[in-house]
Amino acid sequence: MRYPALVPLSHDHHHGLALALRCRKQALGQIKPMGLEGLRQCAVELRDFFVKNLVPHFLAEEEALFPAMRGAVPECREMIGELIKDHEWIRSATTELDKDSGLGRVIFDLGDLLECHIRKEERELFPLFEKYLSAEEAAAVGERIKNILARPAG
Secondary structure (H helix, E strand, O other): OOOHHHHHHHHHHHHHHHHHHHHHHHHOOOOOOOHHHHHHHHHHHHHHHHHHHHHHHHHHHHHHHHHHHHHHOHHHHHHHHHHHHHHHHHHHHHHHHHOOOOHHHHHHHHHHHHHHHHHHHHHHHHHHHHHHOOHHHHHHHHHHHHHHHHOOOO
């Protein structure tokens, strides 16, 4: 059972894992429509998910979760650095979704990275949060996460 502070992020992760699987299957031609038409549809879904979900999700992690973790669990700083690099790669890769050339590889790689990234947070980072932050600290981080996720898009 996740700390309530992390539930909004875990909820996003659930949807992100489902999308990551669809991306890999689409790139491998296992979902209809196949070929470029299917890849373009998947690219649209990825862009939409990025704008509506990942942009605020990454901000919540970068502005609320990661700073709290750096302070409470100094040994997780390297992992947080890796997670931030993942965010940067995902942000830059989404700009490649408008190109037909290499689209299958971009979609597959995005799906693969998204899954690995989510699994690292769920299996490694979140348990450290739950182990080392007090209930009060966790609640304060949870409020910051909720406020960031509630901001209007744009």
